[in-house]
Amino acid sequence: MSEIKRIEIIGRGNVATHLRNALENYSVNLINPHTLENLDRDSDLILIAVTDDAIKEVSNKIGNTNAIVAHTSGTTPIDILERVGSPYGVFYPLQTFSKDIKLNYRKIPFFIEGADNDTEVALKSLAAHISDSVYAVDSNKRKVLHVASVFACNFVNHLWGAANKILADNHIPFTALTPLIEETIRKATASGEPYSVQTGPAVRGDKATMSQHLDMLRNYPELRELYSILSESIQITSKNIRNVRN
Amino acid sequence: MSEIKRIEIIGRGNVATHLRNALENYSVNLINPHTLENLDRDSDLILIAVTDDAIKEVSNKIGNTNAIVAHTSGTTPIDILERVGSPYGVFYPLQTFSKDIKLNYRKIPFFIEGADNDTEVALKSLAAHISDSVYAVDSNKRKVLHVASVFACNFVNHLWGAANKILADNHIPFTALTPLIEETIRKATASGEPYSVQTGPAVRGDKATMSQHLDMLRNYPELRELYSILSESIQITSKNIRNVRN
Numbered sequence: 001m002s003e004i005k006r007i008e009i010i011g012r013g014n015v016a017t018h019l020r021n022a023l024e025n026y027s028v029n030l031i032n033p034h035t036l037e038n039l040d041r042d043s044d045l046i047l048i049a050v051t052d053d054a055i056k057e058v059s060n061k062i063g064n065t066n067a068i069v070a071h072t073s074g075t076t077p078i079d080i081l082e083r084v085g086s087p088y089g090v091f092y093p094l095q096t097f098s099k100d101i102k103l104n105y106r107k108i109p110f111f112i113e114g115a116d117n118d119t120e121v122a123l124k125s126l127a128a129h130i131s132d133s134v135y136a137v138d139s140n141k142r143k144v145l146h147v148a149s150v151f152a153c154n155f156v157n158h159l160w161g162a163a164n165k166i167l168a169d170n171h172i173p174f175t176a177l178t179p180l181i182e183e184t185i186r187k188a189t190a191s192g193e194p195y196s197v198q199t200g201p202a203v204r205g206d207k208a209t210m211s212q213h214l215d216m217l218r219n220y221p222e223l224r225e226l227y228s229i230l231s232e233s234i235q236i237t238s239k240n241i242r243n244v245r246n
Numbered sequence: 247m248s249e250i251k252r253i254e255i256i257g258r259g260n261v262a263t264h265l266r267n268a269l270e271n272y273s274v275n276l277i278n279p280h281t282l283e284n285l286d287r288d289s290d291l292i293l294i295a296v297t298d299d300a301i302k303e304v305s306n307k308i309g310n311t312n313a314i315v316a317h318t319s320g321t322t323p324i325d326i327l328e329r330v331g332s333p334y335g336v337f338y339p340l341q342t343f344s345k346d347i348k349l350n351y352r353k354i355p356f357f358i359e360g361a362d363n364d365t366e367v368a369l370k371s372l373a374a375h376i377s378d379s380v381y382a383v384d385s386n387k388r389k390v391l392h393v394a395s396v397f398a399c400n401f402v403n404h405l406w407g408a409a410n411k412i413l414a415d416n417h418i419p420f421t422a423l424t425p426l427i428e429e430t431i432r433k434a435t436a437s438g439e440p441y442s443v444q445t446g447p448a449v450r451g452d453k454a455t456m457s458q459h460l461d462m463l464r465n466y467p468e469l470r471e472l473y474s475i476l477s478e479s480i481q482i483t484s485k486n487i488r489n490v491r492n
Contacts (some may be wrong), residue, residue: 009257061253076456094422096429103429109422133422144416145458151469152409152423153430154446156402160434161441161483163398168439170390176340176355176379178397178435183349184399185431188406189424193414195407199342200400209321213393222482223397230401231476237407238466238481 004044004068004126010036010058011049014097015072019049022093022105022130033058045126047091052076059084068119074146077139078113079156089114089123092142093131094149108132111142162223195241202231204237250290250314250372256282256304257295259342263293268339268351268376276426281305289310291338291372298322300448305330314365320392323360323385335360338388339377340395358389361434408469442485450482 006024009016010031020028029037033050041064046059049069059081062069066157069084070091081088090113095103110127112134114120120136127134137145160181164174188194201209210231217224253269255262256277266274273277279296287379294304294317297323305327308315316337320378327334336359341349356373358380360366365384367457370398383391388433405429410420434440463470 009414018485062258070413086353094426096426096433098433103425107425109425127470133420135418137418141416141418143458143462144412145418145422147462147473148418149423149426150446150459150473151405151412153473154444154448154480155405156427157430157434157440157444158476158480159401159405160395160431161439162445163394164252164438164440166390166394166397170387172381172383172387172391172394172440174440175435176381178389178431179349179353179355179397180340180342180395180399181431183401184403185307185406185424187342187344188403189421190411192419192420193407194410196402198400198403198407202395202400212389213396216389222479226475226479227396228400228405229472233472234400235406237404 004122006040006043007038007045007047008043008067009047009049009050010039011047011072013049013051014099015093016047017096017099018048018097018103018105019047019072019093023126025129038063041067043067045070047072048081056080066107068122074111074142074149078115079139082115087114087116087119089119090124090139090142091127094145096153105130106132109135111135111137111145113138113142159226162226165223166217166220195237198238200234200235202234204234247299252289253291253293254313255293255295256285257293257318259295259297260345261339262293262295263345264341264343264349264351265318265339267291268281282307287313291316291368293318294327302326310313310357314368315484316369317361320357320395324361325385328361331362333362333365335365336385336388337373340391342399351376353424355381355473356392357381357383359388361382365433384487407470408472411469412463412466441483444480444484446480449484450478453483 006027008031009020020030044067046067046069046108048055048110050058052073055076065086067079068087070089072091074092077092092111095108099237108131110131112123112127114123124134187197201208252273254275254277255266255381256279266276290313292313292315294301296304298319301322311332315327316335318337320338324336338357341353341354356377358369358373361371370380433443436455437443
């Protein structure tokens, strides 16, 4: 398989435009997914960077090509492309892209899958031109990664929202917590095992503080319930870890 | 009230040593809390940087002084020092301090309380020499802040542990999530309201993905329950926010 040089990116959302920027050393065309007008079917790679539920339809419209066809979705199995008739794969950057926000692409992890070995090698090699973190994972592992990112980002953001709600009612800006949050992520990452650097009243078994906190949250029933459940979960986890170690 | 120049820090933990480093432009003595040997009672400020449950005992041993006496605890009310007989207050840096980890002290928020106005002004002025973020808050607000930091850091770290558990079982390092986590905190902070930048299947009401995720978590009953509860909480919150806006 020859090296990828000419790339068509179908899409006009944030993923498509950021991938075009990340691939600035290549010959790249950005293609409107609604018409596929000007799609160069003689290119080396056609990237489908559209919403999950549009991937199938777009792939059906590509028509006759020898290019590798790859989608950029974290949650969609590779098989959705099995009828394109040319080599196919997945080219998934694990990041949340915003318009006008510049990112350091070398730090973004790319998760690659190829329907055959040559395709996987070609896509990995392309990803390595963009990023220092390239992993080959099958569709099942990519799903695992997606669940993990729901815990690590979506749920985490919800808890930051909860913290902000309490702070805002007391006229303290959320940014007052930023240094503490940043140090918490530094410690979690440096340890390689966040459970091992858990701090706070729950893991200490500090019942007096926890009951004081629950009392303070009496006007926030929703947050009060989260506090109880998460504190209990921390205590169960810490007990399980101690049992494994003993 | 004259400016604070000579400072005694009682304590030998991470808070005490980091505060000494942060106050390098001052005349600072680090004092052993068990003996209070060499404590200079003619200094301008005596900082009690010991564990919460030792503050009372240490403050009782200080004896006759005109110095401001302040503790550094987030959870202990100012009143615990009311019997020291000299001006008293709270000098609380909101950060988790580790041994041998250098921090940018200018970014650490300090929360200050003085039993009288002069003391509060003096402590705020000292904090402003260390940090760009200095807030005057009473003991009640400081408790609010502590609850918020439990949500924003302790609970968040627990969710990172959950993510890592799923990843580790699939041989994916936790660091693969770091860029996504960092971008999530950047967006939450930039928005000033994390709820407003919430993403993921729960806030989208994407039932198919949520039920797929729950199915994938069938071997992790503890995480499965957290997934359900947090997804539900996100949906309730998003519904409430929409209702407020309408």
